[in-house]
Amino acid sequence: PSAIVKKLFMKGQMVTVNHEIDFETAEEIALEFNYICEPEEKIDVIAELLKEDAEDEATMVSRPPVVCVMGHVDHGKTSLLDAIRETRVTDREAGGITQHIGASVVSINNRDITFLDTPGHEAFTAMRMRGANSTDIAILVVAADDGVMPQTVEAINHARAAGVEIIVAINKIDKPSANIDKVKQELSEYELIPEDWGGSTVFCPVSAHTKEGIDNLLEMILLTADVLELKANPNRNARGLVIEAQLDKGRGAVATVLVQKGTLHVGDPVACGSSYGKVRAMVDDKGRRVKTATPSTPVEILGLNSVPVAGETFVACDSEKDAKSFAETYISEEKHKLVEETKSRMSLDDLFSQ
Ligand code: GDP
Ligand code: MG
Secondary structure (H helix, E strand, O other): OHHHHHHHHHOOOOOOOOOOOOHHHHHHHHHHOOOOOOOOOOOOHHHHHHOOOOOOHHHOEEOOOEEEEEEOOOOOHHHHHHHHHHHOHHHOOOOOOOOOOOEEEEEEOOEEEEEEOOOHHHHHHHHOOOOOOOOOEEEEEEEOOOOOOHHHHHHHHHHHHOOOEEEEEEEOOOOOOOOHHHHHHHHHOOOOOEHHHOOOEEEEEOOOOOOOOHHHHHHHHHHHHHHHOOEEOOOOEOEEEEEEEEEEOOOEEEEEEEEEEOEEEOOOEEEEOOEEEEEEEEEOOOOOEEOEEOOOOEEEEEEEOOOOOOOOEEEEOOOHHHHHHHHHHHHHHHHHHHHHHHHHHHHHHHHHHO
């Protein structure tokens, strides 16, 4: 150390052994001692923690598709989601009052489809933090009387960037001014070409108001899901994404999670980001208490020690100790990142103040 301190001193840097020096300086000094410096590879500790081996094909079984709705403002995204839930309400078990948990499951022909309430682009950006994708299929809603608008194009770009399959729902076909062919024409310019025009994109004319075409849209979603061969292993520790979370006065931290792999059980130790705990209770989208949640199922969970961030990955662990240690690693890593950010911000400030 004293030799290095001396070298630095010669370069006009007053340092002691406890000083941290930047990479460039270290490199320069090291060269004088005939060493070549290499910057330490930045290891994303959390990404490492979340990393998993590829799953054995034999363990995988078919799972329901997870769908989101995107499109220009006022083209009918909310109305369409409501219409879908309403038309399928008769299929539901008695007492099925939809409760708002940020996602809902509808069934058609005895098969389930999970709809996220989060608008597509938000779902993609918030939930892709660690490369995890929330959605399998995006429903691009385009009003038949309005056609392709700026946010329609944005939605297409977001869906493509996320590698999500697009199904077009031409909405408001009940309107006298509806022009389905014009929408098809306009979307063709974005390489969304309908099957009856020789393309490969599914187009579904619908009306959220009259409910015309809703069942056909749901069937098309299932057909697309079949092509995508969506699968997951239900027999392992659960893992998935936090869709929504808040602090409830009476119930404490409440998080809606989308199970993507494995099965989540009441009593499972879980960690999501800096939060952890044991699943005390689970409630499904129909407000029913459930004991288990399989892949593609959204459930509200109680029992976390703090409110996790939406978009964060949750993992079920073998023990509460594991869950706690996961959360602690996360917390220390976040702190570390904060320190690093502050440092680089400070050095930038220094640069600009000179
Ligand atoms: P969002 O902004 O995409 O969520 O659009 P909304 O669902 O809020 O709908 C915007 C407006 O379009 C509302 O006034 C709806 O009543 C109307 N609307 C939605 N779907 C239909 C439809 O199928 N037919 C007609 N005529 N109006 C619709
Ligand atoms: Mg809306």
